Amino acid sequence: MAVLLDLKDLITRFYTEDGVVHAVNGISYKMDDGETLGVVGESGCGKSVHALSIMRLIQSPPGKIESGEVIFHGHDLLKMSDNEMRSIRGAQIAMVFQDPMTSLNPVYTVGFQISEALMLHQDMDKKEAYKRSGELLTMVGIPEAKQRLDDYPHQFSGGMRQRAMIAMALSCHPSLLIADEPTTALDVTIQAQIVELVKRLQSELGMAVMWITHDLGIIAEIAKKINVMYAGYIVERGNVRDIYKRTRHPYTLGLLGSLPRLDEAPGTKLVSIPGLPPDLVDLPKGCPFAARCTYRIDKCLEEMPPLVPSDGLDHVVACWRWEEIAGRDR
């Protein structure tokens, strides 16, 4: 498969009054055409900022993409002019945001907002674009879509708004869809609908999907590959089964232990991770997880471990002691 996206040593920082926030601290990975990548981590781990950096949607100031390359279809997005970037955004890379309540404009009809992208990127006239918008809404499963084109966002429920956002994102056949916590604001039965929808559309349209979430449950259902992020670093990356069954990083282990499972036995205790994530303004020397880690040794406080292959080239981990953790596979 062809490489769709090749991220090289991306660093994004925010220059605030309180100091420099080290949001993304040098991450590199490749994504293939049609791949589903899950990006998982807790708030402040840099998962959204890294996606916004790919889209070049980091507000500057205070934000700044310090260095790195974002090679998309062979071209470095970070070197493009604003105009070139505008023709990529929405057309080839589309994004769906967490909050469907605030990401639609309340004073325009849903139909208008979907056709806007079509008119801009696909040179459709108004009539064509409206017709296509109706088809798109039907595709994402909104009943009587044609009648609902003239509705305003407040007339849609949360799930329908997220469907409309997805319709908008897919309107120009992007080769990469970035979904940033698309179901976090939704109820669990509606979430299941959206997950099924994205899976179906992906197999129909063949696009790559980057699904950003804090929920390891959803990721297990949708992703083929997973990046686990912590304090602006990728700490573990691998196939779904690598991450869940052959966990190598103590943070990933901790996350999995923190989750109650619907099928757990009575009396199971959750294994929580002690302490708090580090302050991104004042990152500790060495591994950022060291302060909370039960596997900590002196070396961890001194030196950040590099991402190294563990049991296969595809499964990489940034921990000095991954081999010991590997010894206790489930």
Added chain:
Amino acid sequence: MTNEEQALVQVRNLKKYFPIYQGAILQRHVGDIKAVDGVSFEIYPGETLGLVGESGCGKTTTGRTILQLYEPTDGQIVFEGVDLTTLKENDLRRLRSHMQMIFQDPYASLNPRMTVGSIISAPLEVHKIARGKEKRERVDELLELVGLNPEFVNRYPHEFSGGQRQRIGIARALALSPDLIICDEPISSLDVSIQAQVVNLLEDLQEQLGLTYLFIAHDLSMVRHISDRMAVMYLGKIVELADRDEIYLHPLHPYTQALMSAVPVPDPDISETRQRIILEGDIPSPANPPFGCNFNTRCPVAREICFQEEPAYREIKSKHWTACHFAEDFL
């Protein structure tokens, strides 16, 4: 839990309607949001009852109405043998010290202008329980109990993280040594690793202090984790209530079945093989719930009778209650 035990709280046919008015000057009462529409359940001493459902199902309103933070439209709440709905304000205030609440949003539920010490000691002052040195000692003790450093008493809420703030909220709820604590989505605004810390704390405190919890949340796996029994709500009604394992292994209501199957399981082996029931459509408005069974618009097994008659909430087998015409078919 045994039925012979005396229930700590008995909720009987509780209803809470919020009126809808129309008109700018002459306000006409045009309808009601039926947030809670006739729920009945018991909470036994020392147990955790989980109340789960999607947004707008009335779970939070149920919790608040039990504490009489909302005046119920109809129904009874019997707490330690006393019907709260008939009490005068003063008597109610005295009883309130036996029941406390932990709120969802640790950023909104702590006064930003008060120090941690004054937040936690406020209940002690209101109920005139402790003063001076005794009060300060109690605050230190409470802070330690919830895993915070007693040296933090003079700090303000903004100096703490979300998880720590929730601990402050828990310390405040514990200040009066209550019997019942209503936990209203206490962890849903926290990160996963912090959620586990707070849940473990709640479990430890329950063991140490013999607390009774009503644990309200939308996260089914977390509710199942912490609860002894679970109630599932939909559109203002309880559709099913049973022991945590019983309801998981043998859900009898189609809504519970769909809800269980919609919960993502963090295990690729399971999520690949299991069958999911994907519900169609959205939750109807509680201002205008469907006639008959209120789940009939989304129910995969709805038949004619479901559109005509509301199913009775009944004990279909020992300690397993449900409201579905065809619950027997799933037995």
